[in-house]
Amino acid sequence: MEWVPLLRWLHVLGACVLLGTGAGIAFFMVMAHRSGDAKVIAHTAHIVVIADFLFTASAVILQPVTGVLLAMLIGWRLTEGWLLLSIILYFVTGAFWLPVVWIQHRMKKLAKAAAQADSVLPPDYFRLYRIWFACGFPAFFSVLGIVWLMTNRPALDLW
Template sequence: MMEPLIILKLLHVVGAAVILGTGAGIAFFMVMADRSGDTRTVAHVAGTVVVADFVFTASAVLLQPVTGLLLARESGYPLDQGWILVSVALYLLVGACWLPVVWIQIRLRRIARKAAAEGTPLPPRYRRLYRLWFCLGFPAFAGVVAIIWLMLAKPDFAGSL
């Protein structure tokens, strides 16, 4: 029988992997679809990306704070430790990037579907939103990597915070 602490760790690590992996996969496929220049491909991939973000990323995003809080409690880590506070701050930064990204993906999907149905190229509005989506991905991805590092290294920030 697995210990509750091991189950919590497993859920937390899997959640982090899902957030990182889904984010990287979504970015890759969206960039490749955009580079294809084919409006129908963009419309299809954007639709898949929206579903993946809701099914996988959103589920993991909801799971992480719950498992993180339970892990800290079960492992005896005070919530005011520097690495935990920095992780929470980064988590909020990532969320501040991810929420607009989801909204942008829905808009990109709508614009691409309309252009595909009308047989027209993607309009300048799509390009502007796509650039914003692309730019928001960098701090979000870097934040997730930094959070995973903090989870593993648990650095002592006692003298610096």
């Protein structure tokens, strides 16, 4: 069996899941936040945490496995410019995504507590939301950059 087409498909599928889930999660969290309703935010954040665990985390594991296997089978060196830059951007994405996972969980707990107490969202929620929002931009644009590098494979001399 030729593994390259299957691995390429899995790799592209993983990239689609990362990009799509990231954009979807961001959209739904922003819309819930804009509602100002602690119950809506708590419910949305609960679903977002599950989606991040099921979809994003799975793709995060799938991407380096399929990427390294593809590179080995095709004969690409991991130090080729476009590939090395993709790997660097992958770590940049992870550096912003990992704190976001914890922040989403914390925001969910704060919103749930406010909803149960029928009170307003605490200042900590808003502080965490600003950090969550700010972390989304470099992570999202890094993924966009990776997809561009993956589809174009430009000749880059990083050394």
